[in-house]
Amino acid sequence: EVQLVESGGGVVRPGESLRLSCAASGFIFENYGLCWVRQVPGKGLEWVSGIYWNGDTVGYAESVKGRFTISRDNAKKSLYLQMNSLRAEDTALYHCAKSRIVGGSNDGFDIWGQGTLITVSS
Amino acid sequence: SYELTQPPSVSVSPGQTASITCSGDKLGDKYVSWYQQKPGQSPVLFIYRDIERPSGIPARFSGSNSGNTATLTIRGTQAVDEADYYCQAWDRSTVVFGGGTKLTVL
Numbered sequence: 001e002v003q004l005v006e007s008g009g010g011v012v013r014p015g016e017s018l019r020l021s022c023a024a025s026g027f028i029f030e031n032y033g034l035c036w037v038r039q040v041p042g043k044g045l046e047w048v049s050g051i052y053w054n055g056d057t058v059g060y061a062e063s064v065k066g067r068f069t070i071s072r073d074n075a076k077k078s079l080y081l082q083m084n085s086l087r088a089e090d091t092a093l094y095h096c097a098k099s100r101i102v103g104g105s106n107d108g109f110d111i112w113g114q115g116t117l118i119t120v121s122s
Numbered sequence: 123s124y125e126l127t128q129p130p131s132v133s134v135s136p137g138q139t140a141s142i143t144c145s146g147d148k149l150g151d152k153y154v155s156w157y158q159q160k161p162g163q164s165p166v167l168f169i170y171r172d173i174e175r176p177s178g179i180p181a182r183f184s185g186s187n188s189g190n191t192a193t194l195t196i197r198g199t200q201a202v203d204e205a206d207y208y209c210q211a212w213d214r215s216t217v218v219f220g221g222g223t224k225l226t227v228l
Contacts, residue, residue, distance in 0.1 A: 106152075
């Protein structure tokens with residue numbers, strides 16, 4: 001079965017750090033781009049960051065640029081999001097998602113994890 | 123930054139046709155994907171590359187994209203189609219989602 005499973009969420013204070021992980025199975029991980037998408041409960045989807053199949057090309061939303069770092073370990077079939085200097089507005093459910101096509105750009109995302117919840121509160 | 127605009131809500135009667143729009147500057151020059159999300163669930167890809175349906179997505183769902191507007195059309199809308207729908211496109215190397223449209227089947 002093709003699936004993505006996120007972990008690493010929790011409650012942190014403003015300014016603290018957290019590292020999210022996304023474990024993949026059921027597909028050739030190293031062939032596909034991946035991304036993180038967050039959603040405040042009851043609100044819309046917001047793309048956070050993406051990484052191409054080989055890890056050489058990454059992108060970030062302006063809201064997280066300079067604070068978050070995306071990475072991947074193809075040997076471990078895992079995607080990561082290092083989140084530093086967390087703010088209250090980073091509170092959301094964080095999903096990882098797989099690009100539909102080999103490579104990973106200019107297309108949709110066909111597999112989504114269930115998400116891991118981050119709460120940033122003092 | 124690039125923006126995609128969707129109506130917050132659309133209502134439709136069962137069996138009728140629902141149209142959900144997504145607007146953005148020269149959106150027709152980009153590929154648009156559409157996602158369905160039900161409460162408590164993760165988004166599901168329903169349309170990619172403007173008009174293509176993944177396997178398992180009912181044929182009553184279709185997409186189009188031209189000019190500044192992409193449209194998701196649901197023909198013969200069923201109660202099970204009640205959900206939030208999001209459009210998505212790429213702008214340079216970043217991904218943009220529309221704000222989402224809540225489809226209500228009355």
